[in-house]
Amino acid sequence: MFNKQHPLFLWFVWLYCALAGLAWGHLPGIWATAPALPLPILIPQLPRASRRFIAALIYFLVGSFSIVHGSTEFFGAGSGDGGGLADGMGLAAGMGWSFWIVSSILLALPWLIARNPLLGVLAVLIDALPPLGLIGWLSPLAGAGVLFPGMGIYGMALLLIVWGLWSVQRWGKWIAVESLAVALVANAIAVFSPLQGAIPTPTIDGWVGLQTHTGELVTPLQGVESAMRAGQMALAHPKAAVVVFPETIAGHWLPGTQAALYSEYQQRRNKAQIWLIGAVTIGKTHRWDSVLEYAPSVSKSGRIVARTALPVPISMWAPWANDRYGATWYEPVTKIGEQRVFTSICYDQALPWVWLEAVWQHPDVIIATSNVWWASKTDIPAIENENTAVWARLMGAGVVMARNG
Template identity: 30%
Template structure:
């Protein structure tokens, strides 16, 4: 291959890697595993930066359109946010890149060891806060496809494979990856169902949660009751993020009354507001009690989480609870809760898994993702984590 074509082909391959791997199809996630190989083959730090940018921007390609939908604006604000979001990923991989060329055999071994350590650090930094706040498209998510049911051992094995992809003997890692992929694709099974748990998906678009009228809540309660009545074994129903709008004592009493006569707990998305801002939450409601169950650890940066408002004393925006409440309990069942954005970054789910939950509950309000693959990516990522830790998952989305 002519040298002048090497760098452009690496960049194009990284774009394809991000585009295909993060298309929203869970069994295509392993394409993301080739990113460290492409990064390690870059001939310079600037090319390594472009390889990282190509991968990240391709994986998160739905963001500009999603932002435009959310703000009813043109694409430019979304493109700016898209580029800003990629900055930490690109910066980390630029800083930790090392020259792939070596001198004698011992020099090459040293280079391989250095590159392996550097990529391991890059994985950690892009997966954990603060840089992991925008840690989308993390290759570790692939673990659930390659090693379903292996839990932490599968995560470690995936990290080792990713590190080996940066070395001189990457062909061995690629062959192992191919074998694991064929085995997994051939024997793939969806996550287990949680007995007695049901998801109530909604198609209310941007109207969800913005209508605080009694009629809205009565209609939503009627829809939930109808779904529950079709499943006599149901004892927990999950409805999407933001479904209840602002959480108030009036809304709580209304829903408790609406659920009277049913031995069911409803888990729903809502917002708790005060003078300083608001919390994006899950609430648990039955005919007998109603409470806030979970405060979102990582709201969407920029559109929801706006820390500069607090820093400047203005107030407003969603609060990030970061490492708070990784596991909550409903009817004796330990839940790993994931709201919207938390489904596409690494650390919230791993933090929850440290506490041995019984089920993953993932909710989102995805109306603004129309004409993008964002919701599909959220679902694929959540399913991959559920398969890795061999847990049932309940997902409720509004579109």
């Protein structure tokens, strides 16, 4: 047996936490989430609360370092939704460093109580659920999709049970080890078999996600132009049943934008084709990061089929400020065509509590839309993709991704 008090064990845990954080955005596909799986078992082996806190802090600091560069780009843009909050790149950079450090400290705090794996599970849940869940990305809960594909809520329950069994004496540990080993070996055989190769993200026949590079939209005219370019891209897929546009690619959903895009939609050759368009809709008290549907029976104003559960805190969702984005908190599954669809918009893709809403509703299709021009040089788009792929795998759902990078 290892000596938990030995300095080498302490450094091993800290090093492992750093590598688990580094895996996000760097290992391929769903495997980026796998190294975090042992953390609720490993970190509680450290006997002192301060050492457990440092271990968790290392994990979150390393895994979320992209916040620094992403925030600098976003807040330093100087215009649009995110710019204007920070005047000058210096202040923007300071905000980025502050967000990175403060969010990591907050997410590490629950691990002070993680004296055993049961309390380690509690720490994971505290980080995953609001209020800390509002910034609670990089959750080990995502690993359920690695171990238990297609099992949905039952797979999530099994992961929590396996973690908790480690708190039981010898027989519990053996069951936990054997369960994790069998699941990992079975998945490794499936993923890396010569016939299959690396596991792909499941797709849906006839559904197409557009990949654009428009950048930030500042003026209404830019929104009209962006919408028309995206509409032309959609017309290049005449055989598609559904075409998914990136988040806010149409800018603010104003009459001019609606008329221009609806004109494009009427030119489609497949008259049954559906377009799902990312745009900012205007409510009485808030703006909404939305997805609208154009279908044969829908008017040019479109039908709102989804709104983001939680826009990015501070930059978009700020309850203390006027003219900011609203949060719906719960994202219901919507029937589109013949499929039950869960729509995950940008920041929602990083949040485990939003994915748990999807798991509970067991959709057929996951639509993942993002507008990540500000994060194109960071790991943030990759982390969103990894989360989407692994949670969809847990649900056995197909995925359609649409990105504006």
